[in-house]
Amino acid sequence: MDLIIEGLFQAFRLIAGLDAEVFSVSLLTLQVTLMATLISTVIGVAAGTAVALNEFPGRTFTVGLINTGMGVPPVVVGLITTVLLWRHGVLGRLELLYTPSAIIIAQVLIATPMVMGITLSSIQQIPRAFRLQVMALGASRFQMLWYLYREARLPLLAAIMAGFGSVISEVGASIMVGGNIRGHTRVLTTATVMETSRGNFDTAIALGIILMVLTYAVNYILSRIQQRGRQR
Amino acid sequence: MKKRKMLVTAMILATFLVSFSSCAKKSDLILATTTSTQDTGLLDVLIPLFEENTGYAVKTIAVGSGQAMALGKRGEADVLLVHSPEAEKEFIESGMGINRRIVMHNDFIILGPPEDPAEAAKAKNAVEVFRKIAASESLFISRGDFSGTHVKELSLWKAAGVDVKGKKWYQETGIGMGKTLSVVAEKKGYTLADRSTWLTMKKILNLAVINEGDRTLYNIYHVIEVNPAKFPKVNGKAARLFADFIVSVGIQKVIGEFGKDKYGQPLYFPDAVK
Numbered sequence: 437m438d439l440i441i442e443g444l445f446q447a448f449r450l451i452a453g454l455d456a457e458v459f460s461v462s463l464l465t466l467q468v469t470l471m472a473t474l475i476s477t478v479i480g481v482a483a484g485t486a487v488a489l490n491e492f493p494g495r496t497f498t499v500g501l502i503n504t505g506m507g508v509p510p511v512v513v514g515l516i517t518t519v520l521l522w523r524h525g526v527l528g529r530l531e532l533l534y535t536p537s538a539i540i541i542a543q544v545l546i547a548t549p550m551v552m553g554i555t556l557s558s559i560q561q562i563p564r565a566f567r568l569q570v571m572a573l574g575a576s577r578f579q580m581l582w583y584l585y586r587e588a589r590l591p592l593l594a595a596i597m598a599g600f601g602s603v604i605s606e607v608g609a610s611i612m613v614g615g616n617i618r619g620h621t622r623v624l625t626t627a628t629v630m631e632t633s634r635g636n637f638d639t640a641i642a643l644g645i646i647l648m649v650l651t652y653a654v655n656y657i658l659s660r661i662q663q664r665g666r667q668r
Numbered sequence: 669m670k671k672r673k674m675l676v677t678a679m680i681l682a683t684f685l686v687s688f689s690s691c692a693k694k695s696d697l698i699l700a701t702t703t704s705t706q707d708t709g710l711l712d713v714l715i716p717l718f719e720e721n722t723g724y725a726v727k728t729i730a731v732g733s734g735q736a737m738a739l740g741k742r743g744e745a746d747v748l749l750v751h752s753p754e755a756e757k758e759f760i761e762s763g764m765g766i767n768r769r770i771v772m773h774n775d776f777i778i779l780g781p782p783e784d785p786a787e788a789a790k791a792k793n794a795v796e797v798f799r800k801i802a803a804s805e806s807l808f809i810s811r812g813d814f815s816g817t818h819v820k821e822l823s824l825w826k827a828a829g830v831d832v833k834g835k836k837w838y839q840e841t842g843i844g845m846g847k848t849l850s851v852v853a854e855k856k857g858y859t860l861a862d863r864s865t866w867l868t869m870k871k872i873l874n875l876a877v878i879n880e881g882d883r884t885l886y887n888i889y890h891v892i893e894v895n896p897a898k899f900p901k902v903n904g905k906a907a908r909l910f911a912d913f914i915v916s917v918g919i920q921k922v923i924g925e926f927g928k929d930k931y932g933q934p935l936y937f938p939d940a941v942k
Binding site for chain 1: 709730846899
């Protein structure tokens with residue numbers, strides 16, 4: 437218990453003292469996870485909508501795949517991404533392994549099915565009558581999408597939050613494709629793992645606390661957007 | 669409309685990838701090494717010195733010696749700093765590595781619960797300690813990850829004539845040294861550890877040194893350059909620079925001093941300059 441309290445103090449010291457290293461690690465964590473969330477939101481929402489609104493052979497099979505993707509362990513994604521990005525791997529020419537971009541790629545692979553799956557079910561649960569009515573009022577395809585997204589705003593933002601949550605908390609893939617390189621690819625989760633194995637439990641807990649604060653801050657902003665105009 | 673959306677996405681993605689990858693220059697050096705050198709903080713001292721001196725950016729991948737050599741065998745690392753002599757010799761013989769040079773040593777120690785249920789502290793040498801642990805079927809926790817420490821441990825079991833396979837009292841963690849020590853302390857088991865990790869963690873662990881000082885417990889680190897003739901993508905030039913750097917007089921002195929201020933004794937003993 438005293439370790440956790442000590443961790444709290446340590447977190448306060450690190451933040452109040454504007455510890456340069458902790459600051460840069462936190463900043464990188466935010467940059468990487470927000471970028472990964474943004475990309476997976478764009479891909480996930482677009483693809484999720486496409487699957488939700490269209491009939492095609494093998495649709496149930498596809499939906500099953502997407503839902504499985506929501507549960508794929510990050511470390512498996514990390515391993516496969518690493519092998520692909522190796523110098524002598526298929527994508528080795530890009531020289532992306534052990535860079536922040538590599539972390540983003542792995543995280544996009546983790547978060548996209550999450551966003552896609554929730555988008556899919558949230559679009560699908562809007563009654564077909566709603567779509568027909570909007571179309572009947574003369575809406576273009578793009579306008580109809582706009583109304584659909586407005587209607588499904590609550591679950592769609594939940595999709596984004598789930599995607600963000602899965603990448604900011606993820607450590608297995610980040611440590612594999614990023615390498616936890618000091619000043620380059622060290623993010624809060626990988627730094628926490630490392631400090632733990634160094635026996636610096638107070639610093640590890642402090643990093644964990646900072647991570648949770650950041651997660652809360654981002655989710656607060658997303659919740660603000662989600663809950664806007666709730667009285668409706 | 670959808671097409672345009674996808675185009676924009678692709679463009680955002682592309683710019684981001686480029687902006688990030690541009691900070692990773694061609695001349696990066698990938699150093700694959702053991703978790704112990706990272707966990708003690710030695711690399712945090714050495715790497716910035718090397719980067720300042722040479723202008724190369726170093727990517728340190730801290731894994732077990734086994735994995736480090738596996739990466740080397742695929743040409744996925746440029747230089748290795750490892751402590752698994754038998755496996756290193758094989759690595760050199762396979763032609764994948766060149767220029768193996770001694771860097772430093774410290775030693776392994778056998779740790780166990782202060783109560784010492786196996787009465788192993790009375791043993792004369794490391795091998796006998798292992799025999800006593802096996803005879804009393806006391807819990808032994810192994811790294812189980814083909815790291816240098818694990819390989820050393822297996823060789824001690826072999827010398828003790830004990831087959832640990834499938835034994836109930838023998839467990840494997842498969843994680844780094846620091847985390848394994850936490851497990852050992854929680855479960856009141858015995859383990860083989862490198863002294864440097866022990867020194868950095870001893871104040872928070874309720875463990876006792878059961879055996880130390882035996883010559884068979886030496887823990888020797890070598891630097892190996894991955895053979896650039898085998899892998900054109902390996903940065904042989906930077907690897908050579910790093911290997912020369914770590915065995916140079918000045919850096920050997922830094923290694924010998926490292927940890928003295930914090931632990932009252934050095935964590936590593938430089939061996940390259942005699």
